[in-house]
Amino acid sequence: MSETLLVLVHADLRDDVARCAAAAGYRMVVGEPASCRAEWLRARAVVADPEAVTALRSASVPRRDGVLLVAAGEPPPAVWRAAIDLGAGEAALLPADEGHLVRRLTDLRMPRRAGGGGIAVIGAHGGAGASVLAAAAASVAVDDGDRVLLLDADDLGGGLDLTLGVEDRPGLRWQDLTLEGGTVSGQALHRALPAVGDRLSVLAGRRDDPRPVTADAVLATVDAGRAHGDLVVVDLPRADSAVVRGVVESVDLVVLVTTATVAGCAAARQVAARLLHDAVGVGLAVRGPAPGGLRAAQIADAVGMAVLAAYRPDPRLPGALEDGRLRLGTRSPLRRAARAIVQAARIGERAA
The missing domain is CATH 3.40.50.300 (P-loop containing nucleotide triphosphate hydrolases)
Incomplete structure (x- = not known):
């Protein structure tokens, strides 16, 4: 796993996420949900908004750890279910929850056991x-x-x-x-x-x-x-x-x-x-x-x-x-x- 953060969010949230990524020590990579499989597999963490979560489910990417849902408002239940299927365990509402997002991203940089090769x-x-x-x-x-x-x-x-x-x-x-x-x-x-x-x-x-x-x-x-x-x-x-x-x-x-x-x-x-x-x-x-x-x-x-x-x-x-x-x-x-x-x-x- 690299120290990259895969960012799959709309431009309206990108500056908020960029501040959090810099504070947590990540190199930010902006991707497209339909064509981000390589980055999805290799990034240390992923931040995705509701639109990206829906697209990721359609792209059949595998479930993984380190997925965080971000949104400007409370996500609807269908988006939550899709995010959980992808591996997300919590959401951050930006910009109010920037401090929480920085802490979670920092936690995800801690060493962990890698999967197979x-x-x-x-x-x-x-x-x-x-x-x-x-x-x-x-x-x-x-x-x-x-x-x-x-x-x-x-x-x-x-x-x-x-x-x-x-x-x-x-x-x-x-x-x-x-x-x-x-x-x-x-x-x-x-x-x-x-x-x-x-x-x-x-x-x-x-x-x-x-x-x-x-x-x-x-x-x-x-x-x-x-x-x-x-x-x-x-x-x-x-x-x-x-x-x-x-x-x-x-x-x-x-x-x-x-x-x-x-x-x-x-x-x-x-x-x-x-x-x-x-x-x-x-x-x-x-x-x-x-x-x-x-x-x-x-x-x-x-x-x-x-x-x-x-x-x-x-x-x-x-x-x-x-x-x-x-x-x-x-x-x-x-x-x-x-x-x-x-x-x-x-x-x-x-x-x-």
């Missing part, structure tokens, strides 16, 4: 290895003691449940997931999903059901996992879609995976420019071999991203995947790459 992995091109890297990152995090929710949002891929060997285990798939009011319980998800061991739950699609994964379902699941304290790892499709845009705004780190080839470098530039320009944290994972001698640093310069991991191929990996279970040896290049990504995400989460 989020990593998204996207391939620059087909065969880059994004899905396998996402599964490896989830496995490494589990080895470190994290509880992990692994989401396969690429509904035209082979399926991460197949990669991890849990395709025949009972549990919900995307098409079975029903949402009431755009929310879902993180604890309920872990009980309902196919699992690998005690700490890794996998949500993928049914291969016999053509219904696509929806952005509402993916974002509600990401929010639920993070609120539950999970590390959420999302395997994204290479598409300019609401799913991709929403997840990119919702995670701490987006990893763009490419091979060390001229074509891979060109594809990575395209994906970075079109899909990742608004991402808070991004980085490259470059998989060898490099048939033309192209180095990871050269690709990074061309794409405009830092290299998180550069790793050689593991000749044993294709056979292991064909056997139906991803296995990472202690000296596996894939394991080292996955660990670098998990560590980078943790650094980004602490810095946010």
Whole structure:
């Protein structure tokens, strides 16, 4: 959480809120309720007026702590109900309650336990290895003691449940997931999903059901996992879609995976420019071999991203995947790459 205050109020109240924000030591960010998801998730506190509260409910943003309702007069009951659903617990009538608002904002700056982190992995091109890297990152995090929710949002891929060997285990798939009011319980998800061991739950699609994964379902699941304290790892499709845009705004780190080839470098530039320009944290994972001698640093310069991991191929990996279970040896290049990504995400989460 940053020391920012997301302000979603009409211009008539903005000066009053600005004085309170300055007194409480916040950096004020003015947003639009219909397009403030990234700021909503990352701001330390949110101040919203009745009009903004109504719009936020329609935008299906997740419930969060630190929401304060402000108004010039007593809000009507319908607005109060909507504000409570968003996480607000009290209101301030401005300018009379400026002192109270300053105290509440100051209280919200006190340290508190953060929720879980989020990593998204996207391939620059087909065969880059994004899905396998996402599964490896989830496995490494589990080895470190994290509880992990692994989401396969690429509904035209082979399926991460197949990669991890849990395709025949009972549990919900995307098409079975029903949402009431755009929310879902993180604890309920872990009980309902196919699992690998005690700490890794996998949500993928049914291969016999053509219904696509929806952005509402993916974002509600990401929010639920993070609120539950999970590390959420999302395997994204290479598409300019609401799913991709929403997840990119919702995670701490987006990893763009490419091979060390001229074509891979060109594809990575395209994906970075079109899909990742608004991402808070991004980085490259470059998989060898490099048939033309192209180095990871050269690709990074061309794409405009830092290299998180550069790793050689593991000749044993294709056979292991064909056997139906991803296995990472202690000296596996894939394991080292996955660990670098998990560590980078943790650094980004602490810095946010």
